[in-house]
Amino acid sequence: MNKSAPLSPDRLCLQCDASQFTFTTTEELADLTEIIGQDRAVQAVHFGIGIRREGYNLYVMGPSGMGKHSMVSQFLEQRAAAQEEPDDWCYVNNFTLPHKPKALRLPHGRGSELAQQMAQLVEELTTVLPAAFESEEYRDQIETLEEELKTRQEQAFSELAETASKQRIKLFRTPSGFAFAPLRGDEVVTPEEFDKLPAKEQEEIEAVVSALQEQLQEVIQQIPQWRKETHDRIKALKREVAMSAVGHLIDELRKHYQPLSEVQEYLNAVERDVIENVRDFLRGEEQTENLLGQQPSDPSALHRYKVNNLILNNRDEGAPVVYLDNPTYLNLVGRAEHIAQFGTLMTDFTLLKPGALHEANGGYLLVDAHKLLTQPYAWEGLKRALYAGQINIEPLEKMWGLASTVSLEPEPIPLDLKVVILGDRMLYYLLQEYDPDFGELFKVQADFEDHIERSSENNLLMARLIATIARKEALLAFHRDAVAQVINYAARQEEDNEKLTTHMRSIADLLREADYWARQHGNDPVMGDDIRHAIEQQEHRASRVRERIHEAIQRGDILIDSHGEKVGQVNALSVMELGNYSFGQPSRVTATVHIGEGQVVDIEREVEMGGPIHSKGVLILSSFIASRYAQRQPLSLSASLVFEQNYGGVEGDSASLAELCALLSAIAEVPVNQSLAMTGSVNQHGQVQPVGGVNEKIEGFFEVCRSRGLNGEQGVIIPASNTKNLMLHPDVVEAARNGQFLIYEVASVDEALYLLTGIEPGELDEDGNYPEESLNAQALDRLHEMTLIRQHYADQAKEREDGEKAEKGEKEGG
Secondary structure, rough: OOOOOOOHHHEEEOOOOOOHHHOEEEEOOOOOOOOOHHHHHHHHHHHHOOOOOOOEEEEEOOOOOOOHHHHHHHHHHHHHHHOOOEEEEEEOOOOOOOOHHHHEOOOOOOOHHHHHHHHHHHHHHHHHHHHHHOOHHHOOOOHHHHHHHHHHHHHHHHHHHHHHHHHEEEEEEEEEEEEEEEOOOOEEHHHHHHHHHOHHHHHHHHHHHHHHHHHHHHHHHHHHHEEEEEEEEHHHHHHHHHHHHHHHHHHHHHHHHOOHHHHHHHHHHHHHHHHHHHHHHOHHHHHHOOOOOOOOOOOOOOHHOEEEEOOOOOOOOOOOOEOOOOOOHHEEEEEEEEEOOOOEEEEOOEEOOHHHHHHHOEEEEEHHHHHHHHOHHHHHHHHHHHHHEEEEOHEEEEEEOOOOOOOOOOOOOOOOEEEEEOOHHHHHHHHHHHHHHHHHEEEEEEEEEOOEEEEEHHHHHHHHHHHHHHHHHOOOEEEHHHHHHHHHHHHHHHHHEEEEEEEHHHHHHHHHHHHHHHHHHOOEEEHHHHHHHHHHHHHHHHOHHHHHHHHHHHHOOOOOOOEEEEEOOEEEEEEEOOOOOOEEEEEEEEEEEEEEEEEEEEHHHHHHOHHHHHHHHHHHHHHHHHHHHHHOOOOEEEEEEEEOOOOOOOOOOOOOOHHHHHHHHHHHHHHEOOOOEEEEOOOOOEEEEEOOOHHHHHHHHHHHHHHOOOOOEEEEEEEEHHHOOOOOOHHHHHHHHHOOOOOEEOOOOHHHHHHHHHOOOOOOOOOOOOOOOOHHHHHHHHHHHHHHHHHHHHHHHHHHHHHHHHHHHHHOOO
């Protein structure tokens, strides 16, 4: 095997060539109207918006900051503008069952019209009705009816008095009622005189009085009926007067809302209620106000004729597009508010408030998945509404049976809208797995790409995107050198020199910060140096922890060698992530071996500081050792692996190549070059696999070496499949160009071992042997030596055991 040559500096960072652009600044570019690299998501959104079938709501997924909300909102607004504006919805009083308000559907713009006309109607009635009932004609009719009743009563008593007079009995009134007394001539017989009359005459008088008493009783019993008849006639008169005053006003409204049957029914109910409760209009305005100066919540008050305009669509802008930022249950489905009156909470239909489902009805509702799922009962409320196809304003305490008080039960409103949920992929897959309703209600997924291909066409689209953002946010124009630096940044963010990130938020943030620094430096337009300075400042603001760790390495608190050779010791590279900032740092991996039974001990796992993926990597390298060296002899060693000075746990398998090389170095007793660090995972066949964070890892070791002084021997070994991910810092590229820092690519463990030790690993010949002096031969010889030593001690132990058994047998025989 020939020594691998380091990667050429041109392969360490694929720089965007600004000369490919024909423009000088972004002012010359047109705005970007399409979405970069999101063809699949765009098609899915168009499909989901266009299909008008049950359950075809959308879940738009992708990491935060991808521009999902902006793109979907733009499409929805374009689609909504071409749609008809939805109808208005109002709640009105149910005069039969006041706790069940009725919902009225009116063409858009006519809800406010109905409310105004009803308010005007009540105002007119408070004038017309008192005037009608205070008119001379009405009073004369009432007086006539009352006089008729009085005359009828007096006539009945007069006839009875005349009948009694003919029988020499007088009827007269007393404070306690009516009474009869006999007459003698024109004088009333006194009780003393009556007692002196003959018994027979007394009996005759008593019989006559008794008969008259019965007639009087009949008359008295008829009086309530006569009064009722009169009352009914007065009531009919009042209805007739009220009808004459109300009828023509209601008829005008009926004609105005002729095609709307629900409104016609409501107006009929209003007419009946006004006539039945005309007295409410005769009390005076002062009695229709409560102590708070507001319309009272008592349904008997005049405000029961008000119209609660729940949703008014009079914008003439098409269907609504609503984004719900705080998707609580009440904000979603609506609520009934309360007011305090005399220490009691009161509510009625006028206090019903709409939710986002009402506001978006007939259009589109956007909501964030994480916010929706973290609000109690909001997700269940949304599913219930979509399944039922209607919005039911129901308090939570009633829905869950936590209260038994009388509350409003508004008539549900039919629901017709598209719901678009914006969230990450993990939530989508969790909902698909654990919520059987989710797949029925959200049948369309729009999956945003994390990256796009890096091509000249996409580079130009990125330049137009920069121009669009600059104009939208009033930023300075960007020079083409600055555009090239932004494209380099997009490739670095994606960790791939063949792709560009589609994380629009990070790109927009970089543009804003570069604009700030350009203005600070007096540059116009923004230059490439301004972009680089903005990136450096981003890193500087977040680099406190990284600097402290590197300081600890420089001071020797964290032991890292960057020169010399050591057996069983390798510089592994890892990445630390703190929020949205990540950086690399070297870690010392050591291995020790001794005679044993073929077991490799992962100290991190033993003390429960290693994650499952890391433990898997150690088991894989154990399998590799056994596969390579235990084909003809048992593996008679025990080994231990550890990340030195690690106090926070280890996860991932990106150090499994370093761990394997350290272990093989310890087995073969071959020293490892400490000027090199390495990263990469390995499989059971010794093939090196790609890992993440390769740029940060290389730069982390480079910083350590640079601070100690670059000597031209230091460098990093990476998987060959990671070379396409290289977008290294210009300082690293410059050092590689000057031969001061080297980057090697390897595809197998043997290639890595050769770079670390300078010894050919060797390959098996036809006889199954490795070449002499090869690293594998040395490892195999050491393992064979361990096997012989183990066998020797095993044989000695067996001899002692056999001797002890023989001696014990002789003693028992004697």
